[in-house]
Amino acid sequence: MDVxxxxxxxxxIRRNIVQMVYDAQSGHPGGSLGCADxxxxxxxxxxxxxxxxxxxxxxxxxVLSKGHCSPALYAVLKEAGLLDDDLKTFRQxxxxxxxxxNMNHVxxxxxxxxxxxxxxxxxxxxxxxxxxxxxxKRVYALVGDGESEEGIVWEALMAACHYKLxxxxxxxxQNGLQIDGNVQDVIGPLPLKEKAxxxxxxxxxxxxxxxxxxxxxxxxxxxxxxxxxxxVAHTVKGKGVSYMENNYAWHGSAPKEEDYKVAMEDLKxxx
Numbered sequence: 001m002d003v004x005x006x007x008x009x010x011x012x013i014r015r016n017i018v019q020m021v022y023d024a025q026s027g028h029p030g031g032s033l034g035c036a037d038x039x040x041x042x043x044x045x046x047x048x049x050x051x052x053x054x055x056x057x058x059x060x061x062x063v064l065s066k067g068h069c070s071p072a073l074y075a076v077l078k079e080a081g082l083l084d085d086d087l088k089t090f091r092q093x094x095x096x097x098x099x100x101x102n103m104n105h106v107x108x109x110x111x112x113x114x115x116x117x118x119x120x121x122x123x124x125x126x127x128x129x130x131x132x133x134x135x136x137k138r139v140y141a142l143v144g145d146g147e148s149e150e151g152i153v154w155e156a157l158m159a160a161c162h163y164k165l166x167x168x169x170x171x172x173x174q175n176g177l178q179i180d181g182n183v184q185d186v187i188g189p190l191p192l193k194e195k196a197x198x199x200x201x202x203x204x205x206x207x208x209x210x211x212x213x214x215x216x217x218x219x220x221x222x223x224x225x226x227x228x229x230x231x232v233a234h235t236v237k238g239k240g241v242s243y244m245e246n247n248y249a250w251h252g253s254a255p256k257e258e259d260y261k262v263a264m265e266d267l268k269x270x271x
Contacts, residue, residue: 001045003211007270009079010040014240015267016075016087022260024091027099030250032072034175034208034235035142039076041214042140054082054108060137061110061126065119065153066144066173067100068252073109074101082108117150119143120170124160127168127228138222139168146178149187154199160228161200169221170201170230173208175237177248196230208233241266 013036021027043049047060064073074090074097077083085106089095096105100114111122123141130137143153160168172192180186189195196203202224206213214233221229237251238244241263255263 013075017071018263020090025254028068028252030237032069034237037209043080063111063119063123063141067113070101077108116147117152120156127165145174148189165228172232175235177237179251201230202227203230205232208235
């Protein structure tokens with residue numbers, strides 16, 4: 001694992017996230033920037049997915065349960081050479097790259113998401129299918145901590161634990177914020193670690209921006225047998241853009257010209 005290489009990929013992904021949302025004047029930059037390092041690790045280290053197998057079922061799968069963060073998914077697919085569509089078409093009429101990812105139109109999008117909470121249950125179904133096929137492939141689902149307020153997330157985790165789906169990993173992107181403010185002020189889904197353990201999962205906590213910690217967590221998940229693994233990844237919403245970091249106002253707001261210039265300057269080089 002070349003950490004500097006991963007940091008450069010993540011920087012390119014963040015720049016493309018800002019560019020897409022700015023060009024469209026619509027989208028969700030905060031959470032997309034926050035999960036960029038997790039997606040970078042998944043697509044460049046952890047998952048078996050490439051240009052040759054992306055159109056097949058004989059590969060690992062990723063479900064972006066927090067589907068509003070599609071800019072991050074499109075950007076990492078582009079960076080990994082899996083997406084042919086022009087990122088400049090994001091959220092444009094007749095574009096394949098809509099605000100929420102559509103599996104019917106974009107290779108590498110494994111589930112159409114946007115209705116929060118449903119991605120985990122879909123991932124459970126995929127993991128069950130992989131077990132029946134005995135194909136050795138793994139499934140990963142990224143869930144927002146605000147999204148974890150949806151009951152279906154926990155029903156799906158209960159099923160995953162019941163069926164001992166050790167071929168799947170559920171990643172909670174814990175940045176502490178959602179569209180209306182601090183998650184604890186809205187409903188209060190914490191503590192995620194203790195809740196997931198109570199449902200029977202193997203739980204690992206890590207810094208979602210530290211590639212060494214991500215590497216350690218995903219390797220431990222791969223080695224663990226008999227239970228699904230939940231990784232609670234602590235992240236910063238808006239990571240990399242000074243005025244967006246830890247600011248829920250940028251959950252679903254597009255930067256104007258001056259904001260855009262500052263963001264691109266912030267993302268000029270790896271820090």
